[in-house]
Amino acid sequence: MIGVLVEGNPDNDYDIVAYNRWASQHEHSVAKSLLCAGTTMPGVVVGEDQRALDHLCSREDVDTRRIGCCGLLSGGLRTLFLAGLDDRIAAAYCVGMMTRGGTSA
Numbered sequence: 001m002i003g004v005l006v007e008g009n010p011d012n013d014y015d016i017v018a019y020n021r022w023a024s025q026h027e028h029s030v031a032k033s034l035l036c037a038g039t040t041m042p043g044v045v046v047g048e049d050q051r052a053l054d055h056l057c058s059r060e061d062v063d064t065r066r067i068g069c070c071g072l073l074s075g076g077l078r079t080l081f082l083a084g085l086d087d088r089i090a091a092a093y094c095v096g097m098m099t100r101g102g103t104s105a
Contacts, residue, residue: 042081045078045081046078046081046082046085049078049081049082050082050085050086053067053082053086053088053089057088064088065090066090067088067089067090068089068090068091068092068093069082069083069089069091069092069093070092070093070094070095071093071094071095072095072096073095073096073097074097075095076094076095076096076097077094077097079092079093079094080092080094080097
């Protein structure tokens with residue numbers, strides 16, 4: 001499996017390197033469009049996570065007083081956002097968060 005997610009690999013269903021290059025060139029347009037619509041990308045992400053939480057809480061086999069959230073890397077950031085903005089999260093554990101590897105720029 002090593003080397004599978006490389007640009008131009010014919011075995012990739014999704015070319016991750018090419019997608020990341022495209023996304024990095026268009027993030028500002030997405031951010032501006034969302035801002036014009038009255039939201040932000042973190043707002044969209046938290047909204048999606050809250051809809052998933054709505055579904056979880058609607059299940060009869062879930063104790064809604066004991067819901068926890070855990071995340072790694074970008075999931076860690078999502079965990080902090082969701083736990084900070086939604087009282088239904090009783091416990092949260094952020095394993096790690098996104099970083100720029102020691103740079104501040």
